[in-house]
Amino acid sequence: MVSAMKDVKGAPLADTAAFRLGRLGALAADRFTARIAAHGVKPKHVALLAALAAGGAESQQDLAGVLRVAPSLVVGLADRLEQLGAVRRERDPVDRRRQVLSLTEAGHTLLAQCTADAHAVDAELLDGLSGKAKETLRATLAEIADRHGLSI
Template identity: 45%
Template sequence: MNERDDCPAPMPLVESLPFRLGVLGTLVTDQLVARLKSHDLKPKHVGLMTLLSAKAPASQLELARIMGVAPSLIVTLADHLAELGVVQRERDPDDRRRQLLTLSDRGQDLLTECAMASAALDAELTADLTPDETAALRTGLRKLAARTGAPVADG
């Protein structure tokens, strides 16, 4: 008897969580990107704005660590957001070599608009679910996120 004989028969690929979540993630991301396009933003821009809303001022290096991305990506995202007037850069008074980022008032307003667009998409996605199913989905996704090291919001 080999190891394969002890394993249950695999489920069809399209029923597996990695496949299902991957396909749904791509489709939902595309829908979110379409809603953010009018603001000249992508989800990573909104992610950075969200972080700055909760943790500003913050250095570009610190933000890169939190987001798990290369510092050069934070610079690129921040450049674009600064052009839009939603992020401000200032020198760290304690270390003049560091740039600190803060979200401007315009940035906070734009972040609110993005949150409303996301909430509308959220409502569309869960329209056919009962409140209990929606709550269970949120709980399950929060647990999966925590297990994989992805950011987890309180709730």
């Protein structure tokens, strides 16, 4: 029964985008983490800043949704960013349960620095790829993120 003969090597695990994204994502995250440590923040802090800059999410509850983390986690992130003077935290006068976060001038600066760090990681991570390949990659990642509701 020749038809029962199967490939010795089917498409390897490493050929899947899922697995590679996991590995490369961890690599990228590690490098980004190392760079932004100089500013006293971690990726989740930066994500929160970016979410604020993007608009559409002000309350900690909303931010938890955008970042896809538990609301209780946002408390600590906001604590830290407030301590750094990067965000303001004010009770919503209309609904005093809500904490409304907003970027300060220092927050914008911090976000810009971290964005520069991300670009630096890009440069070393994508080094060797053609400019076109880089563009295509960014566009494809953006589309995938978009399709899965990852605004940030």
